[in-house]
Amino acid sequence: MSSNTQTTYDRIYEIVRQIPQGRVATYGQVAELASLAGKARLVGYALYRVDMKTSDIPWQRVVNAKGEISLSPLRFGTDYLQRTLLENEGISFNDVGKIDLRKYLWQPNLKSFVDSIAKL
Numbered sequence: 001m002s003s004n005t006q007t008t009y010d011r012i013y014e015i016v017r018q019i020p021q022g023r024v025a026t027y028g029q030v031a032e033l034a035s036l037a038g039k040a041r042l043v044g045y046a047l048y049r050v051d052m053k054t055s056d057i058p059w060q061r062v063v064n065a066k067g068e069i070s071l072s073p074l075r076f077g078t079d080y081l082q083r084t085l086l087e088n089e090g091i092s093f094n095d096v097g098k099i100d101l102r103k104y105l106w107q108p109n110l111k112s113f114v115d116s117i118a119k120l
């Protein structure tokens with residue numbers, strides 16, 4: 001992985017670390033906050049690289065724009081794990097597996113957010 005890619009991933013990870021328990025962000029939202037507008041898929045690639053068992057990055061708090069868990073054919077069972085982790089944080093899903101983004105979407109305090117990102 002190039003150092004430029006690593007720096008981009010580090011920005012993404014720093015943003016995801018700020019999503020509080022009981023809230024979610026979308027891939028697109030994280031991309032926008034990382035100055036990567038239109039690159040939601042890149043956020044997905046970065047989170048795919050996270051070790052789900054040992055990482056301090058709360059990867060489970062990032063969902064798609066529909067409020068759904070995105071399935072990965074290469075990570076069988078992670079959708080169940082992600083849902084379980086989110087439910088343990090108090091996030092509920094409707095009967096078709098969607099999260100109400102009006103209720104659970106993270107709205108960062110922009111000043112403190114900018115201050116923390118400026119440290120990168």
